[in-house]
Amino acid sequence: ELKVEQNPLFLSMQEGKNYTIYCNYSTTSDRLYWYRQDPGKSLESLFVLLSNGAVKQEGRLMASLDTKARLSTLHITAAVHDLSATYFCAVDATQGGSEKLVFGKGTKLTVNP
């Protein structure tokens, strides 16, 4: 069964600093998604990564996918307070015969002034 692990689960960082969130998954998949969730709100789609080596960037966030290593990263550059939220990676389980997404536990990011 597909398992998705994120680390760290909690991240407190200062404005202006850089950091990376890691997402490992246990079985083959070629579709990975990153979502953002603000407290009490639903999930906002950030990135869709469809192939090995895919890299997507939006503002201060950049996501990449290495399907051979079963690893995705979400890199934060020069963090600002508005990036404070919980970030989830989700892996498409289609190759295991299901259309569902399997989510990690999320990384709660707090950006301090």
Place this chain on the structure above:
Amino acid sequence: DTGVSQNPRHKITKRGQNVTFRCDPISEHNRLYWYRQTLGQGPEFLTYFQNEAQLEKSRLLSDRFSAERPKGSFSTLEIQRTEQGDSAMYLCASSWGSSYNEQFFGPGTRLTVL
């Protein structure tokens, strides 16, 4: 607004009561998904529909949970004989079902069972 909508947004019920939630997907999307999210966890898949066909329901948590999508448009999720452990956020998502398969989530229904 053409996003996914869910009603009600909040539901408080007593243990043993039945509850029903509604999800209206993005109109051109043929796939609809239900997830459950508990505090501090990522969403957990429950079931999904392609048009009106329920293609996977193995993750519905027990036989107290059922879902329908009778005309391939909106969907309902029913929980019978609610238990305190059912308290959670219930999220609906929809997608076009292409190879992209990006799922767009609704605002969720927060259920509290007293």
